[in-house]
Amino acid sequence: MLRDMDEEVRFHVEMRIAELRARGSSEAEARAEAMRRFGDTDDYRQHANRRAARRARHHRALEWLDEWRQDLRFAVRQFRKSAAFATLAVLTLALGIGANTAIFTVVHRLLLDPLPYPNGNRIVLLTVQTPNRGPTPVSIAAVSAWRARAHSLEMIAAVSVNALLVQDAAEQDTIPASVTSNYLTLLGITPVIGRDFTDADERGENGKVAMITYGLWQRAYGGRASAIGERVRGAEGKSYTIIGVTPADMSIPMSFRQRGAKLHEATPSIWVPAPLDSVGTYGEVFGRLRAGVSAEQASVEMQSIVDSARMVASGGLVPRPAVCCARAMRAQDLIDPRETRAIEVLFVAVAVLLLIACANVANLLMSRAWTRRREFAVRTALGAGRGRLARLVLTESIMLALAGGVLGVAIAWETLRVIIALRPPALANLADIRLESTVLLWSAGISVATGILFGAGPALFAGGRSVGDVLRSETRASSGDALARRTRSALIVAEIALSLVLLVGAGLLVRSFITLLETPLGFEPHGLIAADMLLPPPRIMPQVEKPAVERAILEHVRAIPGVLDAAIGTMPGDPYRAFGTFTVDVDATGQSHAIQELGTVFMTPSYFRVTGMSLLEGRLPDSTRWGAVGGPGAAVNTAQPPTEIVINQTLAHLLWPNGGALGAMIHSGRPRGPRESSVVVGIVNDVHMPGRAGDAPTEYQMPVPVEVPLVARFRGSPGEMAATLRRTIAEADSRVVRQTIVLGDDYFRDALAPTRFAMSLLGGFAIVALALSVVGLYGSISYSVGQRTREIGVRVALGADARAITGLVVGDGFRLAAAGAVIGGIGAVVATRTLETMLYGVTASDPLTFAAIALLVVGIALLAAYVPARRAARIDPTEALRAD
């Protein structure tokens, strides 16, 4: 280019010189004049250089693009020709990428971005948790203080769903929720039609206004825009003017159910504005973190505000016990740490799986690189540098990886379906999981990264080979090949080691699961069904009526054909928890014990028969006392005889380690109040729900007039029984507002679900990992047999028999497998420590599991080596020595 421009200019200058000379100037004059006419040569030279450089860059870019297109076309042709290799590679990668995508979706949905609102990660639930006493309602004083002074929170809103306002089942459709006017703003959403609440609405200045949910809008108002301004009837006969409609996917974040409470899950249909003071008292208080502030920082600030407020209120002295533990909790913080751990483990497991897949494909590619060495030599001879060859190989790798990625998305989809089917209840919001764009981007990203990762090895091997050597037929291994062989072996060993780690983890989880299954429950869930009923508020149904209502319902249920017996009571293992100080009288040795937390199950005496629990000592409470007011925490007339209770073994051992529980008394104390006493009349067995360490200390006593569930034992189809039960209860008393029916089998299955979830997924990934490793091993050994055909031929010719050859090859395989097993074993010892919180009945370094898995892996590896070994043994020496 530069030359071009120079020649052009030279022509011009010479023409001018010629012209000037023709007009009579001398050579020197002409030249001088021509140069003058030309102008500033330095400037021009700069221009010319710049232009040439620009042009050169442009050409290089075009060349690049062209080469790249060539590479792509070539790669596609290659893959079509060796379809088997391409298919194997793509499938392998698809498995790895697919598993990763699926688990990343879960991680993204649960841990990274759980709330479906803009800035969802900044929404926190404001709570106060007293250790030893469980969660306490957040006081309005605290909330007001936070609203005024907390810098870490941008805003505070509250929502309260008062299902107790609903009078009867017919009103279920119009459950109201009270919200502060900034609730939608905090969530970051706007009404579909109409307007949002304002402070004036909160103060009631605009009369009774409300927003309705999308569902109600469609159902009762046909989705008409004219619904704005119409009236809607809420609970208790109140009527509101509709001012807006909330979006379809709006709900209450971090709902009660997710926090494990057993309250009735009520979905509101109407949102009514109210001030923070009234909403916050019974509802949930949410805050939005200021950008850049963490939940921990907010918690600390909240706590210090509360502390200083108490200091001021108490004139500088902080009374004890201090309110503790104000916390701002994000949705992620509400997940059981064991579930979080399980997901983290799975995330690592799929990463390992992807590594194994990459190792396999790298091996495949390296073998092919060897096969293509002549092609590479020719390319080098034709002028391709190492970089060019590397680019070629990388293009092929990335293409394979992207193809694997596309197929992987399909695999991820299927895997997600399995995950959703397996999900434990704590991960309930996995139900509406989709492949979102973030996840697809992630998929594409790891596909490309994978391609580069496994392409790097072969790319490095592609160039750098002496052209002459290769084009001449060479059968002696050069040092480069030894390196390739060692790398391949190292990859195989690594794959086996990693697979072993995954398998050991899965094995430990399987044993845990079996332990859980075999631990005697203490009751019989199969054939058990529970119904939790919500009765109307006291002004509709006075407290004193409730025992009679429940007795009536119980009789109706007992009369259902197929029901063997029914009783009042909750599902075993899940009592109502009370906090306080429970003490006992001094025993014979002068000691007295106390506990701070007690579980209570309200039941009628046939409860134990219905649930399948056993009375170990003593007798059941006197059922004529049903309806008498009692129970921990209730005010009582001390003239009443003490409540008769039955306790479980745990409670008996806690309070009377030396025995003597029967006939003894438990006193529940409060700092300033009458002591409430119960007398132990019987002892029942503990309930061991899977996943819980032992049973909570529990007392069983006759019901008090609050809502209590009932349980029934039945024969027949569970689905039909559930429907019949629901119908019967509704018919028995139409004032029952809502029912939640739970089958014993489901209850038990849900408790098992976390372990089953982790076990199945980890097990599945581990098996795939092992399969890939074995395929890799098989491929590697087959390949090396192919490489060593000559050598084997020589051995056979020198007298080695089939057994010796087989032994030779299998020996190679064994060495790889054993090395992998040892390394994997060491790695597993370290890795399985992360599973400790998820294991039952096995330790993280259980030798039996380790040994069994190691034997399994080595055994399968030997089998994989055996097939090529047999092939090797049948090599005809004359063929071998002739062939190349």
Added chain:
Amino acid sequence: MARDTSDLLHGTLDLLVLKALSWQPMHGFGLTKWIEERTRNELEIVDSALYKALHRLEDTGAISAEWGVSDNNRRAKYYSITTRGKQLLRTEVATWKRYVAAVTGVIENA
């Protein structure tokens, strides 16, 4: 349209070059001669500026270049106008006329 000095110079040269090439393809020296003749030696073009203009116009696609043989059997680079160049020429002529009219308007009415 505001134009500063270098813009003006560029623009005028471009205009002349395009107009010249709209007659027939020429090499750089030929262009110089053509412009000198046509302007009756009123304008003396600095050669390096001309070549810079030619290269610029070639890079933007207004003219295209080809090596050829000159009248005296030497290798020379011939430039010809493209369709795009023709369009550009039309625009530049219109702009030039407007510019001239504007300036004339000022100086004649002072």
